[in-house]
Amino acid sequence: MDIAQNVKNEIIQKGAEIIHHKGYSAAGLNEILQRAGVPKGSFYYYFKSKEHFGLEVIDYFAGVIEGIFNKYLADDSAPPLLRLSNLLDFYGRLLAKQGYALGCPIGNLSLEMADTNERFRERLDSSIGRLVGLIEESIVAAQKEMSVSAEIDAAEAARFIFYGFEGALLHVKVLKSITPLQTFKECIFSYLTKQIPVKPKQKKTAIRGQ
Amino acid sequence: MDIAQNVKNEIIQKGAEIIHHKGYSAAGLNEILQRAGVPKGSFYYYFKSKEHFGLEVIDYFAGVIEGIFNKYLADDSAPPLLRLSNLLDFYGRLLAKQGYALGCPIGNLSLEMADTNERFRERLDSSIGRLVGLIEESIVAAQKEMSVSAEIDAAEAARFIFYGFEGALLHVKVLKSITPLQTFKECIFSYLTKQIPVKPKQKKTAIRGQ
Numbered sequence: 001m002d003i004a005q006n007v008k009n010e011i012i013q014k015g016a017e018i019i020h021h022k023g024y025s026a027a028g029l030n031e032i033l034q035r036a037g038v039p040k041g042s043f044y045y046y047f048k049s050k051e052h053f054g055l056e057v058i059d060y061f062a063g064v065i066e067g068i069f070n071k072y073l074a075d076d077s078a079p080p081l082l083r084l085s086n087l088l089d090f091y092g093r094l095l096a097k098q099g100y101a102l103g104c105p106i107g108n109l110s111l112e113m114a115d116t117n118e119r120f121r122e123r124l125d126s127s128i129g130r131l132v133g134l135i136e137e138s139i140v141a142a143q144k145e146m147s148v149s150a151e152i153d154a155a156e157a158a159r160f161i162f163y164g165f166e167g168a169l170l171h172v173k174v175l176k177s178i179t180p181l182q183t184f185k186e187c188i189f190s191y192l193t194k195q196i197p198v199k200p201k202q203k204k205t206a207i208r209g210q
Numbered sequence: 211m212d213i214a215q216n217v218k219n220e221i222i223q224k225g226a227e228i229i230h231h232k233g234y235s236a237a238g239l240n241e242i243l244q245r246a247g248v249p250k251g252s253f254y255y256y257f258k259s260k261e262h263f264g265l266e267v268i269d270y271f272a273g274v275i276e277g278i279f280n281k282y283l284a285d286d287s288a289p290p291l292l293r294l295s296n297l298l299d300f301y302g303r304l305l306a307k308q309g310y311a312l313g314c315p316i317g318n319l320s321l322e323m324a325d326t327n328e329r330f331r332e333r334l335d336s337s338i339g340r341l342v343g344l345i346e347e348s349i350v351a352a353q354k355e356m357s358v359s360a361e362i363d364a365a366e367a368a369r370f371i372f373y374g375f376e377g378a379l380l381h382v383k384v385l386k387s388i389t390p391l392q393t394f395k396e397c398i399f400s401y402l403t404k405q406i407p408v409k410p411k412q413k414k415t416a417i418r419g420q
């Protein structure tokens with residue numbers, strides 16, 4: 001890889017960090033270049049516009065998340081439903097490490113930008129489509145080994161899971177607690193397996209009392 | 211109600227409209243006062259700070275949404291599950307009217323402000339708690355008439371529904387289509403009633419082809 005590409009990647013990566021913390025609109029080009037250690041004013045050597053940069057940041061975020069999804073969901077050593085469970089547990093640990101802040105960069109950018117920038121909206125839509133596709137493959141695999149009913153529409157269930165996951169991440173930010181993700185996980189597994197989890201009374205009361 | 215209170219309410223209402231469109235940080239005080247027809251510079255006569263104003267806007271949003279939730283979920287003329295279904299259908303019509311833009315003001319403010327302002331976070335948290343409580347009451351009512359299994363934890367299911375609803379609204383913005391809300395509705399009813407909806411092949415293909 002040539003040096004220019006390395007510098008460009010560094011700008012994207014540091015820019016992504018800043019955008020994850022404060023959003024796209026609030027992320028200033030000078031701050032991004034400074035964080036990347038690139039001379040002020042050289043931004044337009046690497047990117048046609050802030051919008052082009054933003055689109056590459058979406059691709060970067062989507063790539064990172066796809067990597068995480070693939071690591072867990074394509075792990076053949078575990079049965080398909082356990083892979084999904086492991087993925088959600090990984091996010092639980094990640095969110096705890098981040099102090100329950102930040103949330104999902106794709107969800108954040110969707111709320112911030114989907115109404116105002118059509119190119120961003122399209123790029124977010126296709127990124128989400130790929131992530132939903134990975135979940136769908138897991139559900140199909142679970143259906144093949146009979147741990148999820150074959151009557152469930154895997155594509156629809158995958159979208160339902162992704163939307164619920166994004167909603168749970170949003171509420172992790174508000175509650176500053178992992179509870180929304182735990183609630184989501186328990187209910188989604190109940191939905192997928194059609195078994196109602198009966199929980200000990202004590203835990204129920206504790207969650208209710210929040 | 212005295213005139214000062216009327217003017218204050220007008221500022222809150224017009225401010226809420228602007229914040230729903232562009233977010234809290236981007237909403238300028240002068241723009242809000244102009245929209246409300248109130249002289250420039252008189253903001254601090256009505257509010258101690260922009261933050262105090264923002265907290266009252268959250269209460270305003272929460273009040274409007276509680277009104278909508280109550281209208282549908284407390285409608286004794288319909289069985290409890292149909293009330294929930296009617297509520298989701300109402301939101302489907304509202305989102306279509308809004309061109310699938312804007313989304314839920316409480317969800318938007320959660321993503322924008324929960325990390326940066328603790329008072330906002332607390333106010334959003336308690337607003338969400340009240341809305342979740344209204345859904346919980348519907349589920350308890352549905353359990354009493356045996357349309358939802360008594361083994362489901364109503365409080366947990368209510369949170370699951372609210373998180374999934376917020377996630378679906380987020381994706382309505384990205385897809386610019388009502389499909390995420392429809393998917394959410396079908397899957398949530400499958401979860402609540404433990405019946406797998408078998409859909410006609412044609413519809414499945416259409417949704418998959420998005």
